[in-house]
Structures are given as C-alpha cells and as structure tokens.
Amino acid sequence: NITESKALLLWRPALATVDHYVIVYSSEAGELSLQLLLRRSFPNYVSGKKADGPHDLRASQVTPRTAVLSWKPPVSAVNSYKLSYYTDGQDSKVRLSHQLNKAELYPSSTYTAHLQAERDGLYMSTVSTDFTTGNLRFSFPSDCSQEKQNGALESGIVEVFPQGREGKPLMLYCDMETDGGGWTVFQRRKDGKTNFFRSWREYSNGFGALDGEFWLGNEQLHNFTKMSPMSLRVDLRAGDESVYAHYSSFSVDSVKKHYTVRVSGYSGTAGDSLTYHNGRPFSTRDRDPQPFITRCAMSYRGGWWYKNCHEANLNGLYNTDTNHQGVIWTKWKGKDFSIPFTEMKFRPASFRP
Numbered sequence: 001n002i003t004e005s006k007a008l009l010l011w012r013p014a015l016a017t018v019d020h021y022v023i024v025y026s027s028e029a030g031e032l033s034l035q036l037l038l039r040r041s042f043p044n045y046v047s048g049k050k051a052d053g054p055h056d057l058r059a060s061q062v063t064p065r066t067a068v069l070s071w072k073p074p075v076s077a078v079n080s081y082k083l084s085y086y087t088d089g090q091d092s093k094v095r096l097s098h099q100l101n102k103a104e105l106y107p108s109s110t111y112t113a114h115l116q117a118e119r120d121g122l123y124m125s126t127v128s129t130d131f132t133t134g135n136l137r138f139s140f141p142s143d144c145s146q147e148k149q150n151g152a153l154e155s156g157i158v159e160v161f162p163q164g165r166e167g168k169p170l171m172l173y174c175d176m177e178t179d180g181g182g183w184t185v186f187q188r189r190k191d192g193k194t195n196f197f198r199s200w201r202e203y204s205n206g207f208g209a210l211d212g213e214f215w216l217g218n219e220q221l222h223n224f225t226k227m228s229p230m231s232l233r234v235d236l237r238a239g240d241e242s243v244y245a246h247y248s249s250f251s252v253d254s255v256k257k258h259y260t261v262r263v264s265g266y267s268g269t270a271g272d273s274l275t276y277h278n279g280r281p282f283s284t285r286d287r288d289p290q291p292f293i294t295r296c297a298m299s300y301r302g303g304w305w306y307k308n309c310h311e312a313n314l315n316g317l318y319n320t321d322t323n324h325q326g327v328i329w330t331k332w333k334g335k336d337f338s339i340p341f342t343e344m345k346f347r348p349a350s351f352r353p
Contacts, residue, residue: 053117053125053126053127054071054081054124054127055071055072055127056072056127057070057071057115057128057129058071059111059131062132062133063133063134064105064108064134064135064139064150065104065106065136066104067105067131067133069085069113071115073117074117074124076119077119078118078119079118080096080118081095081096081118082116082118083095083096083113083115084113085105085113086111087109087112089106089165089166090105090106090109105133106139106140106165107133107134107136107140108132108134108135110132111130111132111133113128113129113130114126115128136151137149137150140161140164140165141158142162142164143160143172143227144160144172144174144176144181144183144184144185144347145348145351146160147182148176148182152174152176152181154176155175155177156176157171157172157174158171158172158173158174159171160172162224172210173210178345179353181353182347182351182353183233183345183346183347184216184224184345184346184347186215186217186220186221187215187216187342187343187344188208188214188342188343188344189314189318189340189341190340190342191212191213191318192213193212194208194209194212194213194214196213196215196302196303196318197285197302199284199285199286200287200303203284203303204218204219204255206219218252221252221259222252222259225251225252228348228350229249229251229348230249230251230346230347231246231248231250231346231349232246232247232274232344232346233246233346233347234246234268234270234274234314234329234344234345235341235345236270236329236332236341237341237342238337238339238340239340243269243270243271243332244268245266245267245268245269245271245272245274245329246267246268247263247264247265247266247275248267249263258283260281260305261277261278261279261305262278262279263278270329270332271330273329273330276307276310277304277305277310280305280306280307282305283295283296283304283305284303285298285303288306292308296309296310299323300316300324300325301316302315302325304316310324310330311330312328312329313326313327313328314329314344316328316338317338319340321337326338327339327340327342329342
C-alpha cells in the first residue's frame with residue numbers, strides 16, 4: 001500500500017494496555033522529520049499462559065455457500081468471541097457466544113477466519129484457519145434461472161449477481177416451483193398493503209417488500225430483459241380459481257424509450273389481455289409519454305403500459321370495482337372484478353426445466 005504520495009502503516013497492538021502510539025518518520029536525506037501522537041481506542045489484550053485464548057479453530061460441513069466454524073475454548077471463562085472471515089468481495093465480522101453455524105459464504109472461494117475471545121473488555125490471542133467452499137454450476141448466478149440450475153428447490157428470496165462477482169449483488173424473489181421454476185418474480189399483489197399508485201421514479205427504482213407486495217423496478221426489468229430473450233408468465237388467483245398467461249417473448253425498453261413493453265406469443269388459460277398493450281410506453285400519475293384522450297394512469301390509478309386505456313391493469317387499486325380502476329385482467333374476469341392475487345415473472349426463453 002505504498003504510492004508516490006502516501007503509505008499505509010500497520011502494526012500489531014502491544015499485549016499490554018497502552019494510552020497512545022508515537023510514530024516518527026523522515027525522508028531518506030533527513031530533510032523532513034515528523035512525529036505523530038495517535039490517541040484512539042485499541043483493544044486490550046490479556047497475556048499469560050492461562051489466557052492463551054481459543055484454539056483449534058476449524059471449518060466443517062463446508063458446502064458451496066455455508067460452513068460451520070467451531071473451536072476449543074480457552075481454560076478460563078470468557079464473555080464472548082469475535083470472529084471475522086473474509087475472501088475477495090466479502091468481509092464479515094460477528095460476535096458470538098459459541099460456534100458459528102451456517103455462515104453465508106460465496107461458492108468456489110478461499111476464506112480466512114480469525115477468532116478472538118473476550119473477557120471483561122480484554123482480548124486474548126488470535127487463532128486462524130483457512131478453508132475453501134465447494135463449487136456450483138453458477139457460482140454467482142445472474143438470475144433465478146441460474147439459481148434453479150444450481151439445484152435450488154424452494155421458492156424464496158435469493159441473492160443474485162447480474163453483473164458477475166465484481167458487480168453489485170441484488171436480492172430477488174425466485175419462484176422455483178411453478179412450471180419447472182427458475183422464474184424471477186417482478187410483481188405481486190396479494191393483500192392491498194402496498195400502494196401501487198406511485199410516481200415515475202418509484203416505478204423506475206422499484207418498491208415494496210419481496211416477501212409481500214412489490215414492483216421490482218422498470219430499470220431492473222430493462223436490465224434483465226436485455227441480457228437474453230425472456231419469456232413472461234402471469235399467474236392470477238381468485239379464491240379456488242387459478243389461471244395463467246404465458247408469453248414466449250417479453251422485454252422492456254430503456255428509460256430513453258419510456259420503458260416500452262414488447263410482448264408476444266400468448267398461450268395459457270387466462271385469456272390474452274396483455275398483447276393489447278404491446279409497444280406501449282410505461283406511464284404513471286406524474287408522467288404520460290404518449291397520452292390518448294385521457295391520462296390513463298390518473299384515471300385508472302396505477303402505473304402501467306396503458307394504451308386507450310387498458311385490457312390489463314394489474315397495478316390498479318386493490319379490492320375495488322369502481323370505474324374499472326381495480327386489479328384487472330379483462331379476458332378472465334372482465335373490468336368490474338378486482339383480482340386478489342397476481343404475480344408477474346420472467347425467465348430466459350431458452351430455459352428448460
């Protein structure tokens with residue numbers, strides 16, 4: 001960590017309690033000499049044979065994403081343990097009273113773990129170990145379909161890496177059961193607890209909770225659907241009735257094109273209420289790129305790819321049958337019935353369960 005203008009100085013703290021450190025440095029020719037007095041809180045360390053700290057730190061039950069870290073405690077009683085483990089792109093620290101079960105890890109990665117015991121604010125000597133996690137077909141899956149191919153069986157929230165290991169991870173809700181699984185869910189209505197009559201910015205960024213009602217975000221829809229050709233599935237439920245609509249081709253344009261939807265190739269049991277909206281830009285209460293006679297988002301209380309105005313309105317008002325403003329799929333329940341459960345999801349068109 002030395003450059004032409006700076007250097008990083010590191011040292012191991014003294015075993016005894018200290019108040020401060022003094023650093024003196026000068027140039028090779030002696031032209032510059034500076035003395036620094038550093039005052040800060042440094043961990044206190046316990047010395048002596050009776051306080052050598054924990055030992056035999058080891059990793060067991062190592063899988064591609066988890067491991068159990070265990071150790072033998074010191075002879076004397078301790079209050080807690082401070083454990084740190086790291087690899088490229090991940091650095092975690094936890095405070096424990098006993099072994100760490102199922103640390104969340106990256107696949108195909110070598111980890112270094114350090115452990116210290118603490119008693120009454122004093123830290124004992126450090127014990128370390130290295131271990132390597134197992135391999136997966138997709139160590140850093142870009143979407144739910146790759147996570148499915150890694151062997152995931154249960155639906156739920158998953159961390160994915162759309163831009164690879166070095167990119168920012170993203171949390172998604174994955175449907176791993178419907179029609180072979182591998183679906184990235186981007187919309188859900190189920191109880192009316194989340195407001196969907198929102199601004200352009202909110203629909204761009206996404207809102208809601210992945211385990212409840214949510215919209216993933218138009219920017220993410222564009223990013224995912226430009227990665228590879230995608231198919232779309234819409235699941236609708238009302239009481240004991242359930243239907244679906246499948247579209248073999250689905251994409252969302254960039255913000256410069258107002259997140260215009262491209263959808264075609266219908267099949268299913270719900271009836272085709274979305275092809276009507278093909279080629280339409282997204283509109284919200286505060287932005288309507290191509291208005292017709294009326295501002296549809298304002299009239300029908302949602303954010304959607306409105307035309308003149310809708311055959312589907314899955315982001316409309318929940319549990320209302322007023323003025324066609326509800327959660328609507330016309331070809332199934334008409335415009336006077338608000339559908340209580342909806343999910344919209346995509347996966348690569350080439351995916352085979």
